[in-house]
Amino acid sequence: MCGIMGYTGTLPAVPIIIKGLEGLEYRGYDSAGLGVIKAGEISVYKTQGSPEKLWNTVPENLISSVGVGHTRWATHGAPTAQNAHPHLSPDGLFTVVHNGIIENFAALKSELEEQGYIFNSETDTEVVAYLLEKEYKGDVKSAITNVLTRLEGSYALGILCNDYPDTIFCAKYSSPLFVSLESDGGYIASDVSVLPKNAGKIYKIGDKEIGILSKDELKVFDIDGCRIRKTEIKVRDIKNLEGKGEYAHYMLKEIYEQPQAVEDTLESIIVNSRIKLNTLRLTKEKIKRINRIEFIACGSAYHAGAVGAYIAQKLMGIPCEAYIASEYRYSNPVPDENTLAVIISQSGETADTLAALREAKRHNAKIVSIINAPLSTIAQESDSVILTKAGKEVAVATTKAFSAQLVVIYALCTRLAYSSGKINKARYSELIEQMKNLPEKIREILKNDREYKALADELKDINYTCFIGRGVDYCAAMEGALKLKEVSYTHCEAYAAGELKHGTISLIEQGTPVVAVAAQSSVSQKTVSNIRECKARGAKIICIGNENSFTPDADDKMLLIPQTEDLFKTSLTVIPMQLIAYYTALNKGCSIDKPKNLAKSVTVE
Numbered sequence: 001m002c003g004i005m006g007y008t009g010t011l012p013a014v015p016i017i018i019k020g021l022e023g024l025e026y027r028g029y030d031s032a033g034l035g036v037i038k039a040g041e042i043s044v045y046k047t048q049g050s051p052e053k054l055w056n057t058v059p060e061n062l063i064s065s066v067g068v069g070h071t072r073w074a075t076h077g078a079p080t081a082q083n084a085h086p087h088l089s090p091d092g093l094f095t096v097v098h099n100g101i102i103e104n105f106a107a108l109k110s111e112l113e114e115q116g117y118i119f120n121s122e123t124d125t126e127v128v129a130y131l132l133e134k135e136y137k138g139d140v141k142s143a144i145t146n147v148l149t150r151l152e153g154s155y156a157l158g159i160l161c162n163d164y165p166d167t168i169f170c171a172k173y174s175s176p177l178f179v180s181l182e183s184d185g186g187y188i189a190s191d192v193s194v195l196p197k198n199a200g201k202i203y204k205i206g207d208k209e210i211g212i213l214s215k216d217e218l219k220v221f222d223i224d225g226c227r228i229r230k231t232e233i234k235v236r237d238i239k240n241l242e243g244k245g246e247y248a249h250y251m252l253k254e255i256y257e258q259p260q261a262v263e264d265t266l267e268s269i270i271v272n273s274r275i276k277l278n279t280l281r282l283t284k285e286k287i288k289r290i291n292r293i294e295f296i297a298c299g300s301a302y303h304a305g306a307v308g309a310y311i312a313q314k315l316m317g318i319p320c321e322a323y324i325a326s327e328y329r330y331s332n333p334v335p336d337e338n339t340l341a342v343i344i345s346q347s348g349e350t351a352d353t354l355a356a357l358r359e360a361k362r363h364n365a366k367i368v369s370i371i372n373a374p375l376s377t378i379a380q381e382s383d384s385v386i387l388t389k390a391g392k393e394v395a396v397a398t399t400k401a402f403s404a405q406l407v408v409i410y411a412l413c414t415r416l417a418y419s420s421g422k423i424n425k426a427r428y429s430e431l432i433e434q435m436k437n438l439p440e441k442i443r444e445i446l447k448n449d450r451e452y453k454a455l456a457d458e459l460k461d462i463n464y465t466c467f468i469g470r471g472v473d474y475c476a477a478m479e480g481a482l483k484l485k486e487v488s489y490t491h492c493e494a495y496a497a498g499e500l501k502h503g504t505i506s507l508i509e510q511g512t513p514v515v516a517v518a519a520q521s522s523v524s525q526k527t528v529s530n531i532r533e534c535k536a537r538g539a540k541i542i543c544i545g546n547e548n549s550f551t552p553d554a555d556d557k558m559l560l561i562p563q564t565e566d567l568f569k570t571s572l573t574v575i576p577m578q579l580i581a582y583y584t585a586l587n588k589g590c591s592i593d594k595p596k597n598l599a600k601s602v603t604v605e
């Protein structure tokens, strides 16, 4: 994870770097730092906590026009100022900020320690600064090249060298890094969204490329030292961050943006009541040959994938499975050229998901990704990309991107089933109509906000909650439990409703809240039997479903959602659970948009 921002130009660098880091906080926010060069001397400032604290750390009169900064999500060493980046070489000549993990850092560190070097932090990054000092013989590019040959793992590096006080050096492998050339200078950043929206040109640094950036020029070289001609990338679809507006938190704002996010996404893929996946590079013949679909993702995106697996298997009648991306590579997967691997990621940079994509590709699977960030690495490495139109999501806990992923999955499964002759025209049209009605139904549910808030008030002192459901209701339960855990720090878990009696039911006692998602008419009565088992042991039931799903007792709560196609129920059932999680976190005074220990973009394995 971690975010990098750097600037060299004619303007004061410090405000540019700090503001950039504030925009990159979604990548980590436990500590931050920056280094600037002034009169050939480096000054470094670091702080525990988020980048805004740097404003109090840096002297007001510090004027420099070149520097690099970093916002951190700790991987090696606690989130202290000492471990914050930048890290310096022992002679102070090199300053390094890094996003990624140097996997062989321990071996490199021991080697350097044997040579007498003493380290100042617990980070993996410090070895890079030390190796640069060792390799430097007056030519920074050669020093960086030599250092890169020693590194294993992932990195985006921003490097300053006091001998070149107007220049930022950079290099990357597997972690994203962008450069922008503007009339006022050159910028580097982990994400285009924090680069200036002027008329300048934006470039993406490629793996094992080395960039040398001055205020008016970017030179890029490959690892063999050959100059590379970079092509400018076209940046569209990067909506400016509009702030929280009337909302207390981004999470709440984004929950309320869901009808629009779903509508915008559906409008981009359904035209004249037909599913138009223009970017899907699969002919009808290839679709007919698909005999297995694998949905691969992490966290909430995995829950969307789990919904996909249920729907695809139901509509296509072929084996469909959802995989947690971090497990995929190590599970001896068996995709082949007739497998469709559906990769789901909001950020498009999640390291585990990217690694799984590469594994599926190695087996010749066809790769379709569902992505919110069009310029991301996963988007670039996929055969086909379907974009979600959720706009920028700021809160670490995903809501609107998840909802947008779901509708892309519905459309993709419906289109594949229709193109392969597994469903007829009438069913195809019916499913499309149901999809088109989802935004309005989500709007209806959001009107019950007060009811969910009141429920959250009742839950605020609870320290264990159980979520249950079957089929896509189980996927919704998993997502509901994750939302509550991550923002309110309440311990909870989601169980396939029928599985509860095989162990977890021992945790149910008088007053234990059980959130039961029982919306799918095909299985809701089975879930109701499991609800009864919980009630018999004293559970307080919060049931999410339709009028005829469950008849609550006085102690229970029934949260009604509008009717829709069973397969699409997750889009509706998840909304009350998002709001309950939000209000529970609010009651507990949690840091809702930036929960502790988390980051939005998880670019390390």
Ligand code: F6R
Residues within 6 Å of the ligand: 298, 299, 300, 301, 302, 344, 345, 346, 347, 348, 349, 350, 353, 396, 397, 398, 399, 482, 486, 600, 601, 602
């Ligand atoms: C939970 C959450 C995470 C992400 C996961 C994957 O609210 O946001 O679980 O879903 O880290 O991230 P992406 O979708 O960027 O690959």
